[in-house]
Amino acid sequence: MDERKRLEELRRQLTELDQEILRSIERRARIAHELAKLRTGTARFAPTADAAHVQALERAVTPPFPQRAVRPIFVAIDAASRAFEVAPRVAYLGAEGDYGWTAAHDHFGIGGEFVRADSPLAAIEEVARSRADFAVIPYESLKEGPIFPTIQAIGGADLKVVGERQLVQALDLVNRTGSLADVERVYSSPQDHVACVNYLELQHPRALVLDVRGPQAAWDLAAENEGSAAIVPRGFAGGQELRVARENVGDEGELRIRYAVLSRLPSPRSGHDATAILFSVHDRPGALHDILQHFKERSCNLRRVHSRPVPGEGWDYVFYVEVSGHTTDRALVAALEGVKRETKMLKIIGSFPLERPDPPHERA
Missing domain, CATH: 3.40.190.10 (Periplasmic binding protein-like II)
Incomplete structure (x- = not known):
């Protein structure tokens, strides 16, 4: 088979495969729709x-x-x-x-x-x-x-x-050339500017720093104007080609942030969930121990335990706990019933699928 016929054959196979993929996606969409109809109250x-x-x-x-x-x-x-x-x-x-x-x-x-x-x-x-x-x-x-x-x-x-x-x-400094020597002005969103104040003062003391609406505007202006750079989130691609002149220019370096997705309705059980709760305890010896014991007795794994003082309440504290499992899991239902009897205040913040599920040996 000559090269031209081989090329045509490969293109034909790709077309057939793309059609198969499209039909599979359409079938998946119908199944997802049926699944969504069964999720009432979530x-x-x-x-x-x-x-x-x-x-x-x-x-x-x-x-x-x-x-x-x-x-x-x-x-x-x-x-x-x-x-x-x-x-x-x-x-x-x-x-x-x-x-x-x-x-x-x-x-x-x-x-x-x-x-x-x-x-x-x-x-x-x-x-x-x-x-x-x-x-x-x-x-x-x-x-x-x-x-x-x-x-x-x-x-x-x-x-x-x-x-x-x-x-x-993480924040990167980008410009046309990828060279720090070419930076005469820097475009940045106000919040990214604040996050890089020390870097800009030390490394670019003579550069004019201009606040703009967001990373996309900063990117566009840096691409259009010679001698300009932009501070943008790492991996941001604004459309026109710019090169990284300096990585990780934020004063605090890389930050790992967890975002929460909120709704008025609870999430359905996924099988790989965590539940977040807030509670406060009575002022007596062993109060916190007694509460946490309910989770231990029912083999509910505590993923996080944090505390903060309650504003305006003297030395009273509120506790934030994340526990493996969904609020509809039998073991967690029983544990929370026990916790409710022991606490001054109990609030279930929500159950949610984990982006990175716990390994099997850590999951209750």
């Missing part, structure tokens, strides 16, 4: 391609196909499979292309209508007042731990955490 748009499912697909990849390509492909397919459903309205923090926007798009793919909120409380309000179906907001940092004001606001608004998305946040 948050719609619970991903059918959940963490455990995607990880199983990643393990099944045959080299040289890249494992890292599996998640974005199936998140996109999962979102496209919801053509039968009304696109959810999703509130997120920050400008287009920033981390909040990325976390929201990572979770909902193309299947969402995304609206910007100026603060976590504003995003929570959008969902609480039914102006949005979901909100995606920062929930925990590896450096500072759980963000208690946000968690307490979620509980106060009677919303539920129904998902999580983890991001490693």
Whole structure:
């Protein structure tokens, strides 16, 4: 077979395979629609391609196909499979292309209508007042731990955490040439500017720093203007080609942030869930021990335990606990019934599928 005929044959095979893939995606969409109809009383748009499912697909990849390509492909397919459903309205923090926007798009793919909120409380309000179906907001940092004001606001608004998305946040300086010597002005969003103040003062003391709406605007201006650079989230691709001049320019380096997905309705059980709760204890010896004992007796694995003083309440503390399992799991139902009897206050913040499921030996 000559080269031309071989090329035509390969193109024919690709066309046939693409048709097969398309028919399979259409069948998947119909199944996802039937599954969604059975989920009554729970948050719609619970991903059918959940963490455990995607990880199983990643393990099944045959080299040289890249494992890292599996998640974005199936998140996109999962979102496209919801053509039968009304696109959810999703509130997120920050400008287009920033981390909040990325976390929201990572979770909902193309299947969402995304609206910007100026603060976590504003995003929570959008969902609480039914102006949005979901909100995606920062929930925990590896450096500072759980963000208690946000968690307490979620509980106060009677919303539920129904998902999580983890991001490693780092900022890069990009320009046309990839050379720091060519940087005369720097475009940045206000929040990224604040995160890089020390770097800019030490490394570019003569550069003019201009605040713009967000990473996309910074990227576009750096691409259009000679001698300009932009501070953007790592991995951000703004359309026109720019090169990385300096990686990780944030004053605090890389930050691992966990975002919470909020809804008015609880999430369905996925089989790889965690449950978040807030509680306060009575002022007596062994009070906390007695509460945690309920989880131990029922083999419920405590994934996180944190405490913070309650503002305006002297030395009273509120405790935040994450435990493996869903609130509908029999063992966890029994444990929470015991906990409720022992606490001054108990609030279930939500059960949600884990982005990275616990290994089997750690799961209760």
